[in-house]
Amino acid sequence: MAREHNGPNDKLDDFIRALLERAKASGIERAEAYSSRGESFKSLVENGEIYEYEVHSSGGLALRGLVGGKMGIAYTEAFDEEAIGMLIERVLESAALIEDPDEQFLFEGSPSYERVDTLASTPGGGSEAEKIEYSCDLERRALSMHPLVKKLGHTTGVESERSEVRIVGTNGLNLYHAADTLVAIISVVAKRDDIARDATCFRIGRELADIPTDEMVREAIDTAVFQLDARPCESGTYDIIFNCDAMSALLGTFSGVFSAENTQKDLSMLKGKVGEEIASAVVTLADDPLLPRGVSTRPFDDEGVAARRKNVIENGRLTTLLHNLKTAKKDGVESTGNAAKAGYASPVRVAPSNFYFVPGDDTLDALMERMGDGLTLTELAGLHSGADAVSGDFSLPAKGYRVRGGKKAEAVDQITVAGNFYTLLKQIKAFANDLVFPTGSTGSPSVWAGRLSIAGK
Amino acid sequence: MVKRSLAELALMKALSTGGDFAELFFEDRVNNTVVLRGGKVEDINSGRQHGAGVRLFKGLRSVYAYTNDFEEAGLLECASRAASALEYAPQIREITLTGSIAANIHPIRRLPGDVKNAWRTERLRSGHAAMSAVSAEIKQTTLRYADSDQRVTIANSDGLFVSDRRVYSRVACSAVASNGTESQTGFNGPGAMRGAEFADNLDIDGISRDAAETAVKMLHARVCPAGQMPVIIDKAFGGVVFHEACGHSLEASFIGRELSEFCGKLGQRIATDKVTAIDDGTIPGEWGSLNIDDEGTPTTRLTLIENGILKNYMVDKFNARRINMPITGSGRREGYMYAPTSRMRNTFIAPGEDDPDEIISSMDDGLYAKKMGGGSVNPTTGEFNFAVDEGYLVRGGKIAEPVRGASLIGRGSEILMKIDRVGREMAMGQGMCGSFSGSVPTNVGQPMIRISSMTVGGR
Incomplete structure (x- = not known):
């Protein structure tokens, strides 16, 4: 990706040029415009009809400006003269009040950027007609496969988006990146007498051809039907396997503990732990923004720093935290290229890109064979409330199945699993070979996590 | 504009x-x-x-x-x-x-x-x-x-x-x-x-x-023990229990597609007779209040459950077509990036007649959840969960030592039939509620309530 790359939006270019000129003339020493735009499509199906059809074309822009060493920020979704005045006035006001003592950066650009392949062959990953037909086909397949599955759950269909990011600075930075994402989702209800159990599965890719449709539909149906017989197990301590979906969800919830921003703010217990053993020797945790076909694959981070792969944990040892320019300077290291905005309007923080535990050699079946007796958890809920990102404590509702004699046994639900993420890292016994990225950029193989506390009957 | x-x-x-x-x-x-x-x-x-x-x-x-x-x-x-x-x-x-x-x-x-x-x-x-x-x-x-x-x-x-x-x-x-x-x-x-x-x-x-x-x-605090036990949930943000366990399942977005465990239950008993629940967008200045909803309909005060009997669903314009019921001024959205759908406003269990001291003293052993954290629900199965931010064990009808890390799980239809005390003094707490139409400000609320038995997650 060249530094001087021109995206396709002349109107936006004109706005950015006028904005940065006015910023300089208004006493903002250095300024940077960050804009993101998206074109999206969604079709949800029920009873053979698209009951919900949604399209958008929209975006926004944030201005960051340095005044006397302090960073001001403001954003807009209106692109007129009034917006330019508002942005500059608010950047000046916030810069005057900010007391953050850390050195602030507006980046001038990395020497070079990797090329990444993130676009679908057709924008949006397929034509609207193809996506609508695909959505209807999902329903037909799902409702013809099992006698107990005759109804869709809350969401079945396709969503796609082409998103574009542009970063332009007064110091010469001029970056552009676009990516296509397509999500296929199937949600089914299995019903027997008065008992209803639903299951939702989705797969993420760039275009329709990327989606393993049969596997996804089969998984949703099997999960919903299997759960019809689920019961709580006895309360107690069990040997636990988190399958790849459950472990990815857990890692996503606690990924913030690896952020240097959080260690510097005393919001992560990994402060001062770089170089130490923080996990069992089988644990290697990677952050790879260049991962082929990853959802967070990109040539540069949200400050414009070139992306690169790194291991955060290597064979149990914490090798680095994740950094942006500010946290790196404060810790006396280089940025790891993990500056991230939660949306165009958000301040620059730190977040992982494609973030995953490196898989082991065993299949999930072999892992259960080794474990012998215990529980495999396949679904965790309540992650936004039942997990404390600071302490690492979690107490989460879970579903899954008992493992007896090394084999999958009866379905289990209405239980909670409790533990602590930091402790869990240390007691991991093995990873399977089934790495997936179920919800986007965080991934994991199934993992035998040792003994944890279960509340059930 | x-x-x-x-x-x-x-x-x-x-x-x-x-x-x-x-x-x-x-x-x-x-x-x-x-x-x-x-x-x-x-x-x-x-x-x-x-x-x-x-x-x-x-x-x-x-x-x-x-x-x-x-x-x-x-x-x-x-x-x-x-x-x-x-x-x-x-x-x-x-x-x-x-x-x-x-x-x-x-x-x-x-x-x-x-x-x-x-x-x-x-x-x-x-x-x-x-x-x-x-x-x-x-x-x-x-x-x-x-x-x-x-x-x-x-x-x-x-x-x-x-x-x-x-x-x-x-x-x-x-x-x-x-x-x-x-x-x-x-x-x-x-x-x-x-x-x-x-x-x-x-x-x-x-x-x-x-x-x-x-x-x-x-x-x-020590870590909360796991198991089945009676649970007291205090007033104010404790209302998140009702919000998750029942409120979402009464939104027409789920009812209209027959994806709620409360479908077809209007006029039937779904809670003990101590439970009256209201969704009210008209309370002046409250976090979940409105003048008009995001479909332009004046907001209302709606009785959801009266003495245990299901009275109303929350209905938006589109789902009104599916269930053939009048709209209730409940169509909400985070902003222009979302189509509106039926959502809660200020949703609370109305004050009852029980004395808070008696609620605790007559419980014997259990958990007192003084402050609740957030939670979530699957309206199709009714399975909900939420976190206890500040909890205490109760022994012999007296509040004992603090415990941490507790979570409460269950099914909405079951928990409503197990509410055996409702206190006198109602208070509300503020939250952001996320669903199909984005994140909207909602109040949750209740007096102190007691649930005769619940699954408490802990260690």
């Missing part, structure tokens, strides 16, 4: 392919957030959200398109994009909009734009001092002052053309207590549909101190 003639033109364009109803939603919103961390101003972020949504119905099909562009060309293009989803002959040939401004039942005294961020930061500083004074174990404090001023105009093919302004203010404080090896947090986050007068009248020191005390108490 938009001329009536342009709105008429856009509605006609949207209906050009046979839609039987069209709606426009215009939003211009200024947000402002100030964050004070460790006593220093860390972030000030403000800006303007600006966009329009075009919604179209044809029978039980719904189409939604949105754009940032209010200018004639951009808006009409957005309307044609929506229309392109249908391929029928036009049904509606003429629309005449009649303008109005929504009656304001939530007067604002000081608009967010009338105060400076320097004033906001001073309000927060006092909270930081109050938190730090609680204990040397308080290692981090974060205070956030967020307000927004949202102007909306809603027009539809029934002739509605109405404008409204919603002003929200919220102060959130969180404290982290740590002994070097472990950390615990405490949180309070009151908010209201009010302007700067909200922060003027708020006891910021009091809520900050309280959050810090929770963090310290939980740092010294």
Whole structure:
């Protein structure tokens, strides 16, 4: 990706040029415009009809400006003269009040950027007609496969988006990146007498051809039907396997503990732990923004720093935290290229890109064979409330199945699993070979996590 | 925000392919957030959200398109994009909009734009001092002052053309207590549909101190034991139990597609006779209140459950078509990026007749959940979960030692039939509720209640 790359939006270019000129003339020493735009499509199906059809074309822009060493920020979704005045006035006001003592950066650009392949062959990953037909086909397949599955759950269909990011600075930075994402989702209800159990599965890719449709539909149906017989197990301590979906969800919830921003703010217990053993020797945790076909694959981070792969944990040892320019300077290291905005309007923080535990050699079946007796958890809920990102404590509702004699046994639900993420890292016994990225950029193989506390009957 | 003639033109364009109803939603919103961390101003972020949504119905099909562009060309293009989803002959040939401004039942005294961020930061500083004074174990404090001023105009093919302004203010404080090896947090986050007068009248020191005390108490608490036990849930944010266990399942977005465990239960007993539950958008100045909903319908007070009997669902325009019931002013959305659907407003269990002391003393052994955290629900199966932020064991009818890390799980239909006490004094707490139409401000509320048996997750 060249530094001087021109995206396709002349109107936006004109706005950015006028904005940065006015910023300089208004006493903002250095300024940077960050804009993101998206074109999206969604079709949800029920009873053979698209009951919900949604399209958008929209975006926004944030201005960051340095005044006397302090960073001001403001954003807009209106692109007129009034917006330019508002942005500059608010950047000046916030810069005057900010007391953050850390050195602030507006980046001038990395020497070079990797090329990444993130676009679908057709924008949006397929034509609207193809996506609508695909959505209807999902329903037909799902409702013809099992006698107990005759109804869709809350969401079945396709969503796609082409998103574009542009970063332009007064110091010469001029970056552009676009990516296509397509999500296929199937949600089914299995019903027997008065008992209803639903299951939702989705797969993420760039275009329709990327989606393993049969596997996804089969998984949703099997999960919903299997759960019809689920019961709580006895309360107690069990040997636990988190399958790849459950472990990815857990890692996503606690990924913030690896952020240097959080260690510097005393919001992560990994402060001062770089170089130490923080996990069992089988644990290697990677952050790879260049991962082929990853959802967070990109040539540069949200400050414009070139992306690169790194291991955060290597064979149990914490090798680095994740950094942006500010946290790196404060810790006396280089940025790891993990500056991230939660949306165009958000301040620059730190977040992982494609973030995953490196898989082991065993299949999930072999892992259960080794474990012998215990529980495999396949679904965790309540992650936004039942997990404390600071302490690492979690107490989460879970579903899954008992493992007896090394084999999958009866379905289990209405239980909670409790533990602590930091402790869990240390007691991991093995990873399977089934790495997936179920919800986007965080991934994991199934993992035998040792003994944890279960509340059930 | 938009001329009536342009709105008429856009509605006609949207209906050009046979839609039987069209709606426009215009939003211009200024947000402002100030964050004070460790006593220093860390972030000030403000800006303007600006966009329009075009919604179209044809029978039980719904189409939604949105754009940032209010200018004639951009808006009409957005309307044609929506229309392109249908391929029928036009049904509606003429629309005449009649303008109005929504009656304001939530007067604002000081608009967010009338105060400076320097004033906001001073309000927060006092909270930081109050938190730090609680204990040397308080290692981090974060205070956030967020307000927004949202102007909306809603027009539809029934002739509605109405404008409204919603002003929200919220102060959130969180404290982290740590002994070097472990950390615990405490949180309070009151908010209201009010302007700067909200922060003027708020006891910021009091809520900050309280959050810090929770963090310290939980740092010294033992981990909650797991198992089945009776549970007392205290008033105010404890209402999140009802919100998750029942409220979502009474939204027409789930009822209309037969995806709720309360489908077909109107007029039937779904809770013990101690339970009366209300969803009320009309309470002046409350966080979940409205003048009109995001479909332009005046908000209402709705009895959901009366003495245990299911009385009403919360109904939006689209799902009203599916279940053939009147709308209830419950159509809400985070902003123009979402089509509206039925959502809660201020939702609470009404005061009962039980004495809080008796509720505790007659319980024997169990869990007292003094402060609740967030939660979630699957309305199809009714399975819910939520976190206990500050809990205590109860032994022999007396409150004993604090416990941490507890979570409560169950099924909505089961828990409602196990509420065996409802206290006298109701209070509400503020939250952001996320669902199909984004994140919207909602109040939860209840008096102290007791559930005869629940699964408590812990270690």
